Amino acid sequence: MTAAATDFDAVVTRLRAAGCVFAEEEAELLIEAAPDARALDGLIARRCGGEPLEHVVGWAAFCGLRIAVGPGVFVPRRRSEFLMETALALGRDAGVVLDLCCGAAPFATVLADRLPDAAVHAADIDAGQTAYARRNLAPFGGRAHVYEGDLYAALPKALRGTVDLLVVNAPYVPTSAIATMPAEARAHEPLASLDGGPDGLDLHRRIAAGAPEWLAPGGHVLIETSDAQAETTLAAFQGAGLKASIVEDDDVEATVVIGTEP
Template sequence: MTDLVTRLRAAGCVFAEDEAELLSSAAPDPATLESMVARRVSGVPLEHVLGFADFAGVRLAVTEGVFVPRHRTELLTTTARGLLHPGATVLDLCCGTGALGLVTVRDVPGVRLVAADIDPAAVACARTNLTGVSSEVFCGDLFDPLPPDLRGRVDVLLANVPYVPTAEIAYLPEEFRVHEARAALDGGEDGLDVFRRVAAEAPHWLAPGGVLLCEAAPDQLEAAHKALRGAGLTPSTITDEDTETTVVLGGAPR
């Protein structure tokens, strides 16, 4: 184990001891362990090596190339859960592994959860993770693949849209820019291209009083609020200083 920790630490793994324990527990034999360690040392994200990620107390399947749900994004789910009521309808756009929708609706009775992503690999993960929770997981561009009966009925719309400006992707850590789908990162020139598309279309899908929730960077808030107001939604912001996460909300009129 000491040698394993040393190799991981030399590769730049900050939590080498924790990673060594996870890898050792997941590997069925020494040969597999060596293969897993070699991949991790080469820069493959730990979650892709393990085949799972832990998010908000839930373990989720994650396959190579699929965006890994991270602790900072839990603010989206805790905010969304505060808006939820039994029997509500939740839409998880850009769903990735399905983590946000799954955590948001957990233990809330009678909720309808619908999820969608443009990446077939992510959709496959989400269908696995949402087994027994929802069979409505669709592949397509934003709202395009959704069932028509959802229009005007969504109480909580989670959209973990990509919001990294294109020019800044080159400066991201390798595990993001090399090992995760670019579509999950690239938000266009100012990072808000996909956000604007979601904001413009969201009023057609939100129920009266429904709310759209997205992450954004602090320097994007003014433009994000402008897009929401332009779509007829009332903007607001929630920030967690500990994780440096900002959630933008757009409320539909009642």
């Protein structure tokens, strides 16, 4: 819907009162998302009540695309765009790509968009999130596939040894640190997408251990982690027989571990 300046100002005032730091930008997005004044009031109430803006408007900006998200779905972080940039540089000729712990499949969606000849696969254990993954990948037709299950167990056996590019944003927050996360994440995103176990790296170890079985010769696996945890993730990759390295972007505080199947 469109709104007069006075309506816009009123929305901004309500958002500021609720503690929204970027009230003007959020007001524009909420007004755009609302079909009418009544709907707008409902969206504002949800946002002021603490729901993530992305859940309220129904999408998240990621690598220049709008990724559909909603309540109960992990919201892709802007720092994860660094992993995508790195993956696309390494796998520009990839024929088979896989997004594990895909959530709403922002990685798979970007890869499907940027690699028009690649077969794209995505998997997650959460049925609510794979529903959004299918929605985001629907425009790519038969070359995009979504599976539901626990990591590699979700995948068809035919993928073994064929994956050129494996991208992962598995949870890496230690269980004890969940309580320190922003309330938006704790209250509105799936715990399984946040909690990485005692040291945050339970799934990283499982993904590293299984990667050689699924990667094609010379294939790459990239996983987001933190600067403090990167060496432990690196060791897990090396222990699985992968050539491994760490890359970082200090500007967005992003850290990615890369493993390559010899």
